[in-house]
Amino acid sequence: VRLPFQYGPDADEFTAEITIEAGAAWRGRALAAGQGVLAEKDDGSIAWRVPARSRSRLLRFVVEHGPGVRIAGPPDLIGELEAGLREVEAAHG
Numbered sequence: 001v002r003l004p005f006q007y008g009p010d011a012d013e014f015t016a017e018i019t020i021e022a023g024a025a026w027r028g029r030a031l032a033a034g035q036g037v038l039a040e041k042d043d044g045s046i047a048w049r050v051p052a053r054s055r056s057r058l059l060r061f062v063v064e065h066g067p068g069v070r071i072a073g074p075p076d077l078i079g080e081l082e083a084g085l086r087e088v089e090a091a092h093g
Contacts, residue, residue: 004057005052005053005058006050006051006053007057008054009053010053012053013051013052013053014051014074015050015052016048016073016074017047017048017049017071017073017074018047018050019046019047019069019071019072020046020069021045021067022045023068024069025040025044025045027065027068027069031048031065032050035050035051047072055080058077059077059084063081
């Protein structure tokens, strides 16, 4: 079973880096659904490296499952998320 952001053309595949903060770490295995690699960090957070093919679906996944779940890389994806959140804030005050 793949996660929604793992569907799409092979050529679009990239490795997403997601941080699951310590307070949300108990959800790590369920969120990963057996996909990618989970590594617990010294601070109790989890680093999750997972193949992805849809940037927009990955961003939606992170927002839906936050707080405590955030994009750690690639760097341009962090910027995309921040820009999208600013647009939402501007539209809804």
